[in-house]
Amino acid sequence: MASCLTARGRQTRAKLLEAARTVFETCDFRDCRVRDITKAAGVSYGSFYTYFPSKESVLREVGMAVARELMVGPDAESSVEPELVGMELEEDSPESRARRVYNRVLRANRTYLQSFMRNARLLAAIDQMALYNDELFQIRQDMRRDIGERNRATIAHWQKEGLVDPELDPVYAAAALGSMVYRFAYTRFVFGGDFELEAAARNLSRLWVQALGMTVETELPPTRRAPSAL
Amino acid sequence: MASCLTARGRQTRAKLLEAARTVFETCDFRDCRVRDITKAAGVSYGSFYTYFPSKESVLREVGMAVARELMVGPDAESSVEPELVGMELEEDSPESRARRVYNRVLRANRTYLQSFMRNARLLAAIDQMALYNDELFQIRQDMRRDIGERNRATIAHWQKEGLVDPELDPVYAAAALGSMVYRFAYTRFVFGGDFELEAAARNLSRLWVQALGMTVETELPPTRRAPSAL
Amino acid sequence: MASCLTARGRQTRAKLLEAARTVFETCDFRDCRVRDITKAAGVSYGSFYTYFPSKESVLREVGMAVARELMVGPDAESSVEPELVGMELEEDSPESRARRVYNRVLRANRTYLQSFMRNARLLAAIDQMALYNDELFQIRQDMRRDIGERNRATIAHWQKEGLVDPELDPVYAAAALGSMVYRFAYTRFVFGGDFELEAAARNLSRLWVQALGMTVETELPPTRRAPSAL
Amino acid sequence: MASCLTARGRQTRAKLLEAARTVFETCDFRDCRVRDITKAAGVSYGSFYTYFPSKESVLREVGMAVARELMVGPDAESSVEPELVGMELEEDSPESRARRVYNRVLRANRTYLQSFMRNARLLAAIDQMALYNDELFQIRQDMRRDIGERNRATIAHWQKEGLVDPELDPVYAAAALGSMVYRFAYTRFVFGGDFELEAAARNLSRLWVQALGMTVETELPPTRRAPSAL
DNA sequence: TATGAATGAGCTTTCATTCAT
């Protein structure tokens, strides 16, 4: 596609795509006019249709790009929900293993919150668009399923190793803990509210590992946050 | 407003409001036509504007009604996030207190999931609309804040009593655990997926109390769920 | 359809239909704007779509109406090509029978030319639209087929009676003679040109019956026509 | 115009003209995009406007070319309506003269049908365009007038020679008989329908000469045609 | 009050034409 365009064409297309991304962040897809996108891109109205067959199509393309970024990331470290993947814990004593799990979870959550911060509005927009766009719905569904399955596998693995409460259903646990972080981030970033990333990451991680039945000895640093913030 | 209407007028207005609620559940606000509402209400097109100045206004009114119901409930037991309110636990031994907390949380979560089940589509709709409707945004914000504050207070109280991990920030903990249940329910109800209410409630509650640092001795019944469901 | 409208609605719809008819006569369907129709009807732009789901649909309706009129006519005597239907000729001597055939053909052609005169522009328009509208194409095709078959049957019948040249293929003959009158009328009415209806009818009829192998003893009145007219 | 172009330019222009002709045959002028023409010509979009000032202009040029071809023909044998031109019949006995007329008419019609077959779509297209393009209208008008006049003269000449029914108006007769063949061919080629060229030519020619009051002794070969075809 | 027709601003999309390279 992009390959059969001239350099100038590729540039214009990129400008439009970038503009669409920005515009979709600021207003609902339904409220975004093609005119808004072309204005933001600084090109003429008609040029939009030189590169995209419809308004829907650019939404789709932006959506897929965001999905890709959140799944594998430009830096391959963010995802739609925090992932525990790659947490090989080959070590000895139970304490140190729990500690390692905590550290891994903390790293995952910290990364996730940072990534979410960058994409919050757009992710929210896509989540919303997914409600009335089948293709985005599918993309979103697949993202969720992928992460869910990976986290479920990790939790089940830890259960076998005796690290995690064996009474918990790993499917529900994976879904619930993923939901916790996603929605926490969503409300903070989309609806605003005072917020300290590091403290949030530590609290979420502590809740996470404790929920699974592990104990954490680390002390959390005191939160410096406006007392009214919820 | 409603008070200066005749009996017949009040009835028509009620029919329209009820119809709007139904319609908003089935399709996005933007896709709902005034015609859909009047058709569902069985009144003429023009009558809509006898009772509501605009389409936005009926959305606002439905939103407020839903908010009221979820906050205080028609039966005062559901809310936008599960509430721990009224959990006075005056009893003796730590074990039994933890047990009581668990039971209270379980009851709250079970009730919440049931209530969510009834209102899922509408709540999702309102959540979405809140993204581009200031008034709904405010309503939604207030709901969240109220519940958050109440749960925060309960958690802080339990911390003072030594029931809950004192390292946790009660604001973040309240927000995170509320988010966990809300989003878990949301994904299940809106996006579908195999689901057993009682098992879900028990798993969520176990995660909840363990996350706060309490231990639960109860055994969870084995989940009967399609193994593929996430 | 029309029955579920109020009197006012029926009136507006009729105004639009009439206006569409007029507009389609003056310009190509593709050049006609919905605005042209509503302007001609003296109603607002939006009203068009209260009564017709699309521009195509009103074309279809006009086309079918014209087809009906030409087939059975408001006065049931015109058709898309002159018809010989109903020419029962039960009489005696060959001469008088040929004479009767001639008179019948003359009456049919005269009527046809008159009818064509009233509908020429519209019929031309429909003929043209049929080239890119499947539905109209079908309608037009059916009309032609119907008339063709009826004329073929009459000619075949006359062949059996010994009135008509038995060497002629009745299918081709019917098509050719129908074509002759249709196209003659079309060029006269659509492209203009001096023209005397009665003289034209007589000449066409004489050509018609002579073509089929019959002889006509009648004298044609001298034509009073501009000598340049073709 | 074409003269002040380089060899390469003339070639490109010719390619475009040829492509336009092809494209106009396959679809209505309004549905033809400049893009279709350049694609068919295998040149770039922009090149079109190097050689033609507008889409209309290429249509005009194609139309004139077709007119020229049909009038004088690349092989000078086809025309918009069959021509009797050049039918000098200097011979003796009335029978043989009628026979000669028939043969000449047959040859003319046969040639005409063959030629029409090659140009049918384009001729139909031009006929249609003439309805809303003044220049084409004029071209078409002139073609018709020319042929009409020539046929009129021939018929009038034959009337003086006593070959043709003196009662007929030669103007109407020329127009009617030309119309017969034109429209017969048009319906066959444009609207389809089973069709045998030789049989059609013979039937049309028999109808033609008989219409003019001549008798033909020749037997027509039996038609081999699907009985349903009209 | 109840009705349903009337209104027109506003949207997406198309494509002939222009223009920079």
Added chain:
DNA sequence: TATGAATGAAAGCTCATTCAT
């Protein structure tokens, strides 16, 4: 000359809102 991107004026259609009955 050749190229293909850039442009923007229309067009069809929708639907919230108004209005006459």
